Amino acid sequence: MAAPSPGNLSAQQLADISPIGTAVLNVRDEILFSNRRFRELMTCRSRRAFDGWSQSIARGDYERVATAYDTALKANKALRTEYRTGDEPCQWRLLMLTPFSEEELRGLPLGTEGGSYCTITDITEEKRAEISQKKIAEEAQRRKEQQERFIDMISHEVRNPLSAILHCTEDILEAVQQQDQQDIRVKDIAQAAETISLCVAHQKKIVDDVLTFSKLDAEMFTLLxxxxxxxxxxxxxxxxxxxxxxxxxxxxxxxxxxxxxxxxxxxxxxxxxxxxxxxxxxxxxxxxxxxxxxxxxxxxxxxxxxxxxxxxxxxxxxxxxxxxxxxxxxxxxxxxxxxxxxxxxxxxxxxxxxxxxxxxxxxxxxxxxxxxxxxxxxxxxxxxxxxxxxxxxxxxxxxxxxxxxxxxxxxxxxxxxxxxxxxxxxxxxxxxxxxxxxxxxxxxxxxxxxxxxxxxxxxxxxxxxxxxxxxxxxxxxxxxxxxxxxxxxxAQSTDQSQYPKQQPSQSPRPPPDATKERRVLVVEDNVINQRIVARKLESMGFRVTAASNGREALAMVQQSTFDCILMDQAMPVMDGNSATRAVRDLEKHGMAHVPVLGVTANVRAEQQAEMKAAGMDDIIHKPYKMRDLCDKIQQLIG
Structure with a gap:
């Protein structure tokens, strides 16, 4: 039998060729016209009843789609919604419902009650590609955040011990350069050298792990x-x-x-x-x-x-x-x-x-x-x-x-x-x-x-x-x-006595009046850095109180008055940014303003901006020299 010519094709035959399911509905959800693709996608039991389409909606999407559909019908508005079917494997559908205008109704056998033009499209492949792309984007974002945290960690773990190394080196050089060589305390030099050794060992471990990790990831690692x-x-x-x-x-x-x-x-x-x-x-x-x-x-x-x-x-x-x-x-x-x-x-x-x-x-x-x-x-x-x-x-x-x-x-x-x-x-x-x-x-x-x-x-x-x-x-x-x-x-205990007071040295000091009765709160979780900085500041005439995290610092600020807070940024329990924000909140309720000098081993501009936004007055980066730290403190307290 010869195929019908285009001029002899009926409206139903033309509609059945379409890859998109189409149907005309009256206000009672009865199907007045539908093509073959519509019936395949809707899995309706009846060629006339449209309400059977809800059976194909996945349970997790049913409530959302049903609510949107009822709302559109009552308001006589267009509807566009996506949903999953209950099939295995999961299929995706796009349902579009468009009410006929008064002009369109004149040419259709729907009377004055009205009706809608409905289309359903199989969008399974598009949704799978979209979901896959979303997962790729989320994974890329996760990797980016991991990389940033990794860089911050490396910066903190490597630069943090450098401060202790630098300060201990200053101690050794000052001791050696003393005019009276008989006053040199070998015990102080030995403690400084041991602290340097501990910090170097920590840095070596971090560097070894990073280099090994990079080689393993690049498949360039070989045993020797x-x-x-x-x-x-x-x-x-x-x-x-x-x-x-x-x-x-x-x-x-x-x-x-x-x-x-x-x-x-x-x-x-x-x-x-x-x-x-x-x-x-x-x-x-x-x-x-x-x-x-x-x-x-x-x-x-x-x-x-x-x-x-x-x-x-x-x-x-x-x-x-x-x-x-x-x-x-x-x-x-x-x-x-x-x-x-x-x-x-x-x-x-x-x-x-x-x-x-x-x-x-x-x-x-x-x-x-x-x-x-x-x-x-x-x-x-x-x-x-x-x-x-x-x-x-x-x-x-x-x-x-x-x-x-x-x-x-x-x-x-x-x-x-x-x-x-x-x-x-x-x-x-x-x-x-x-x-x-x-x-x-x-x-x-x-x-x-x-x-x-x-x-x-x-x-x-x-x-x-x-x-x-x-x-x-x-x-x-x-x-x-x-x-x-x-x-x-x-061995001797790890209390403050383990680090004796610095002997008189040639390091630059502020004028006596500049630090008279100046109280500094040193907030640092690294015990070695905390004690070294406290000892050095005390040797310069400051009165020093130490805290190991932001929560301890917050409690001390409410109990005592300080001229300056030396606030480390990365700390356990409560970090420096959170502690600074809490201090600024206390100032809004009547506490006197206290300058906060942020200390960080991270050098990214975003992190410095976060520290300033938290309320820190200034920032100093690890490793720093005690001369630079003292100058920063003096600038803040005036």
């Missing part, structure tokens, strides 16, 4: 294996924490399991610099979360080995040698605040921390654990965590190594098996407990409170010299014994 002794190498890495352990009065122990001797891994081929980076990250976190713990403050590091394959790895290149495979296992246990089960699932994601409050209270970037996990993976290993909120945490990791041919000649002495053996055996289960290929980690079966035997702490009555000699002794002991112990409680 070499012959090394893990028990000694890791001990030397741990020695960097001695000042910080002593400062926070945290007990510390480092033990080897008997399996280490059984596996003959005294000398191995591995990239222990990278594995030390993992250990440093874990111990840094342990210190951070144990420092504010309750009565018991203790961190334990255990190391064992296994001959059994724990994970497939790519350490089969020629530079790794032909020695037998072995697996080094390390566990870090602390008595800190612990981690919830839900938070443990997010813990190893980039820029992520246990909870949003973790960063605000304890600081940090949320980068170290992600880097640690990826380093373990590339070294044929894995990392996991076992923790209970309020009862501390145990992080365990293992990595693949090759034995060196000298291993058998330098076999370390065996240690009697004990509870540590069980701990290390359970560390081996990490590869089975961690979900492969995802960011979600289940709890590895590591006991949260393993029984440690033969632990003998250094007597609290030991002399201070013994603590100071510990750094040099720790590496030597690693080569001669499988147990090293350190109790920082023997």
């Amino acid at each position: 294996p070499r012959r090394v002794q893990p028990r000694q190498h890791l001990a030397m890495s741990l020695s960097m924490f001695r000042p910080e352990l002593r400062k926070h009065d945290i007990d510390f122990e480092y033990k080897l399991d008997h399996s280490y001797a059984d596996c003959e891994v005294d000398w191995i081929i591995a990239d222990l610099d990278r594995m030390s980076q993992v250990l440093v990250n874990l111990v840094c976190n342990a210190i951070k979360f144990t420092a504010k713990a309750g009565n018991e403050k203790k961190i334990s590091v255990f190391m064992g080995a296994s001959k059994s394959a724990l994970r497939r790895n790519a350490t089969n290149r020629p530079e790794w040698g032909e020695g037998g495979m072995a697996y080094i296992m390390v566990a870090v246990k602390d008595t800190g605040i612990g981690i919830t089960e839900e938070a443990q699932k997010r813990l190893f994601e980039r820029f992520n921390q246990a909870t949003p409050r973790t960063e605000s209270i304890y600081g940090g970037s949320g980068l170290g654990l992600n880097v640690s996990r990826r380093l373990c993976h590339i070294h044929g290993g894995e990392i996991g965590v076992s923790s209970k909120e309020g009862h501390g945490s145990t992080f365990g990791f293992f990595f693949t190594v090759r034995r060196s041919v000298e291993s058998a000649k330098s076999k370390p002495p065996r240690q009697e098996p004990g509870a540590i053996a069980e701990l290390c055996r359970e560390v081996q289960a990490l590869s089975h407990e961690v979900t492969e290929g995802t960011n979600e980690i289940t709890n590895p079966a590591i006991p949260t409170s393993p029984e440690i035997t033969h632990v003998k702490e250094v007597s609290p009555s030991a002399s201070k010299d013994e603590a100071w000699q510990h750094t040099a002794r720790i590496a030597y002991e690693a080569g001669n014994t499988e147990v090293m112990r350190h109790s920082p409680s023997l």
Whole structure:
């Protein structure tokens, strides 16, 4: 049968060709005319009843669409609405309802009651593209915000210690330049040097993590294996924490399991610099979360080995040698605040921390654990965590190594098996407990409170010299014994007396009358920076009060009068911007105006604008010289 010519096509045939569903409705929602596409998209049971179209609307959109439709009918207004269908997979529809005008009604069999012209279009592909584009835009925005936070974190974490380094350097130079060389106090110089060492170690960790993270992301990271002794190498890495352990009065122990001797891994081929980076990250976190713990403050590091394959790895290149495979296992246990089960699932994601409050209270970037996990993976290993909120945490990791041919000649002495053996055996289960290929980690079966035997702490009555000699002794002991112990409680306390008053020096000072009875409130969360700045300002004649966060500062402002507030911008509990706004609110209710000098390690213009908008009178950037700080304070207080 020949196809009809265009002149012979009926209105119905022409309408059925259209990809858009069309229909004419009267005021009683009866279909007077519809095309084939309309009926396909509406899934109506009756060719005449339009009310059946509601059956195709997804439950989540029904109320919204029904309300809009009824409102349009009552008001005799046009309607344009999108909705999802209840089909699987989900489909999207665009419904357009246009009332006929009086002129249009004259040519239609609708009488004077009126009616509407309805169209329905399948917009599924367009909506999917829109949703996909929206997700891409949201992800791009999230990445941009992450990048900005990352840059701010790097700026803060690197520039913040620079202030302490700069001020300690000034102290040393002033002491050396004193006219009376007999007045030089070696103890002051030694404390300044130790503070510099602590700050440099912190900066090195941040820089190492950032560089490693960048290389891993760019797939340019390679391991550099070499012959090394893990028990000694890791001990030397741990020695960097001695000042910080002593400062926070945290007990510390480092033990080897008997399996280490059984596996003959005294000398191995591995990239222990990278594995030390993992250990440093874990111990840094342990210190951070144990420092504010309750009565018991203790961190334990255990190391064992296994001959059994724990994970497939790519350490089969020629530079790794032909020695037998072995697996080094390390566990870090602390008595800190612990981690919830839900938070443990997010813990190893980039820029992520246990909870949003973790960063605000304890600081940090949320980068170290992600880097640690990826380093373990590339070294044929894995990392996991076992923790209970309020009862501390145990992080365990293992990595693949090759034995060196000298291993058998330098076999370390065996240690009697004990509870540590069980701990290390359970560390081996990490590869089975961690979900492969995802960011979600289940709890590895590591006991949260393993029984440690033969632990003998250094007597609290030991002399201070013994603590100071510990750094040099720790590496030597690693080569001669499988147990090293350190109790920082023997060191002097971390109160203000730890930082003696500055001796008279040649640093510029303001005139005596300029600082007479001038009270300065130093608000700084970094204890080292806080004490150094307070001591330096006191040496210049200011009366100094210190606060560790904005909330403490706000309480002090309401109790005492200050001539100037030195306000750090990034602090836990309450940041500098929030505290400054609160101070300005108090001034609106009668409190006298007090100048606020903002202190920040962030240099982005947006952040400086936020600080000024919060009510800060001026800003000084870290690192700064004390001369510049003093000049800023003088300008503000007049």
